Amino acid sequence: MYGLIGKMKAVPGQRDALATILLQDVGPMPGCLSYVVAHDPADADAIWITEVWTDQESHKASLTLPAVQQAIAKARPLIAGFDSHVETVPVGGHGLAKAG
């Protein structure tokens, strides 16, 4: 499995709008086992995204999906920057969906 843990900063006041795009505009992503969008209660502009994929190739391929590209284009003006980005190797757990 391939995992990502990232923190992005929204343009001030745009966190809810950004989270909505990240959740609603993305659509089904083959190989995606988990994709969670979260607010940071300690930082009013910050969003955490945690992802689990069957493999890194599935994640890369997702970035070429039309719905994902459209979501990225729509989200970009609302993103102020990226604070952290960690790649992980998930070894197991609970709540991992079947690969779509």
Next chain:
Amino acid sequence: MYGLIGKMKAVPGQRDALATILLQDVGPMPGCLSYVVAHDPADADAIWITEVWTDQESHKASLTLPAVQQAIAKARPLIAGFDSHVETVPVGGHGLAKAG
């Protein structure tokens, strides 16, 4: 929802053993929507744990479950320390299990 993103360091050489305890000894946890244990490919002793719960109370209650307390007792000697611990407010996503 209530989320946690944490990084812990295993005693050198004990990461696999620690991850196995965190995955296999924990058992069902009511209110747990997602629980993922991952290796950090950039740090041979590091483990990331990402969790999503229905609410903070469910997470607190899980720490009193006998299986979880036994897993903690078994894991403790293998843990060298905690690097980071972030609380989040998940707002949605994919791969969230039904609350057990």
